[in-house]
Amino acid sequence: MPRNDNAKKPPLTVRLASPRGFCAGVERAIRTVEEALALHGAPVFVRHEIVHNTHVVARLSAMGAVFVEDLGGVPTDRPVVFSAHGAPRTAHEDAASRKLMKIDATCPLVLKVHSQIRRHVSAGRKVILIGHRNHPEVIGSMGQAPEGAVILVETLDNIAALPDFAGPLAYSTQTTLSVDETKDMIAALKARFPEIAGPAREDICYATSNRQEAVKAAAKTCDLFVVIGSPTSSNSVRLVETAKAAGAADALLLEDAERFDWTLLNGVNTIGLSAGASAPETLVEAFLTALAARRNLRIDHIETAREDVVFNTPHRLAS
Template sequence: MTQSPARRPLKVLLAAPRGFCAGVDRAIQIVERAIEKYGAPVYVRHEIVHNRHVVERLRNLGAVFVEELHECPDDRPVVFSAHGVPKSVPAEASRREMIYLDATCPLVSKVHVEAQRHYDAGKEIVLIGHAGHPEVVGTMGQLPEGAVTLIETVEDAQVYQPRDPSRVAFATQTTLSVDDTAEIVATLRARFPDMAAPHKEDICYATTNRQEAVKAVAEKADLLLVIGSANSSNSVRLAEVGRRAGCPAHLIDDAGALDLGWLDAVQVVGVTAGASAPEDLVQGVIDRMAERFAVTVEVAEAARETVSFKLPRALAETA
C-alpha cells in the first residue's frame, strides 16, 4: 500500500477584524425579525447587504428582493437596505401607507444628517464616492437635485468648480479606500482651504479597521484572499489595499471560487473578509486549503470592535 505524500505546510494569516460589521449585522437581523413578526413575504428594496450568500439565505427565509418601491405591494412590509435610500423612498412608502423598516446603517445616516446640515448652512456639497453605488444614490437623494456634486477621483477634484470657493463642504461614502480618499481630500483642501469637513470621519470604523488589518497581513503574506462579492464596495477596496501594499490579491465569493493552483508557490497566505461576508465562508476557504496543504492558522489582530446598533423599536420585542 503506497502512502500519500506529506502535505506541504501553508501558513494562513487571518486578518482581524474581518467579516460582518455592526451595520451589516443589524440590517440582516432587521430582515430576519421582520419575517418572524409579519410572516413571509417581506420585501427588501435592493440587496440588504452586498453578499450573494446572505441574500440567498434570506430569500430562502421569505425575503423578496426588488430594486424599486413600485415593485412592492402596498399590503406587505418593506425593508430599506443598509446602504440607505433617497428621501423620496420613505416619503412614497408613507404616502402608500406601507409598513416600512429602515435598515440604513446608522453611520450612513450620520452622513445624511451632515449633508443636510451643510446644505442648510448654505454650503456647496461635494460627495466623494462611486457613481451608481446605492449608498451614493441614497446620500445624494437626501437633498434637492444638483445640490451635491459627486467626485470620484483626484482628477475630478482638480477640475471641480464651485459657485463660491469659500462655501464648500465635503462628505464621503463610508466604504472607500482610506488612502485614496485622503488624497482626494488633500487635493480639494489645497484648492479650497476653508472647505468644511465632517465632524467625525465619514469612512466608517469597520472599513478603516479592515483596511488596516489587510495592510498588516500584506506585509507578511505572499498572497491575499479577500472573501466577498464583487458588488461589495468594501470588499473590492480590501483587495485594492492589499495590492497597493505589494501583495497579489484575489476577491472570491467562497471556497468554490478558490483556485488551489494560486497557492503552489505560496508559503504564507493572508485571508480576510469584507464587512458583508459571513464567517462560515472564511472557514470554508480554510477547509478547502486544508484539503491539499498542512494548514496552520495565525490571527493578525489590528483592532478590536465592540460596536453594536439597536434594532428599530418595532422589531425590538422580537429580538
C-alpha cells in the same frame, strides 16, 4: 501505525486578518430582515439587496425575503425593509405616500452622513461627496438634497476639474472607501478650497478602517492575499486594493471556496485571508477547510483591533 496525511501535504502559512467579516451595521440589517420575517411571516420585501453578499441574499430569499429595486410592486399589507446602504429621500416619500409598512435598516453611520448633507445644504453650502458613482450608498446620500446641491467626485482629476464655486462648501464621503486614497482626496479638496467644511470625524466607518488596517498588517509577507466577499461589495474591493498596496505579491476577491482556482496555490508558501464587512464567517471557515484538505496549515492570527460595536434593532421592530 496511523497514517499522518498532513506529513504528505506541503506546508502553507495562513495570515488570518482580524477584524474581518460582518460589521455592526450589516449584522443589524440582516437581523432586521430575520426579525421582520419572524414577526410578520413571509413574504417580507427588501428594497435593494440588504447587504452586498450573494450568500446572505440567497439565504434570506429562501426564508421568504423578496428583494426589489422599485417599491411599486410592494403590497400595502406587507412590510418593506430599506437596506443597510440607505436610500434617497424620494424612496422614503414614496413609501409614506403609499402607506407602506417601512422598516429602515440603513446603517446608523450612513444615516450620519445623510444628516450632515441635509444640514450643510440647509445652511446654504454646496456639498462635494467623495464616492463611487452608481453605488447605492452614494445614490442615497446624493438623494438627501435637491438635484445639483451635491456634487460627486471619484478621483483627484475630478477635484482638479471642479469650478471655482462662489458660495460656501462642505464635503462628505462614502463610508466604505479606501482610507488612504480618501485622505489624499480630502487633502486635495482642502488645498483647492481652504474654507471647505467637513465632518468632525471622518465619514469612513470604523469597520472599513479596521479591516483595512488588519489587511495592511497581514499582507506584507504574503505570496497571495484572498478577500472573501462579493464583487458588488465596495469595502471588499477596497480590501483587495489595500492588500496589493501593502505588499502582497498578488490579491484577489473570492465569493466562496468553490470558485477558487487551486492552481493559484502553486509556488505559494504564505497566503493572507480576510473578509469584507458583508461576508459571513462561514465562508472564511469553508475556505480554510478547503485549504486544509490540500496543504498542511499553520495559521497566524493578525489582530489589529477589537470590535464591540452593536447597533440597536430599528424602532419599528423593537419590543
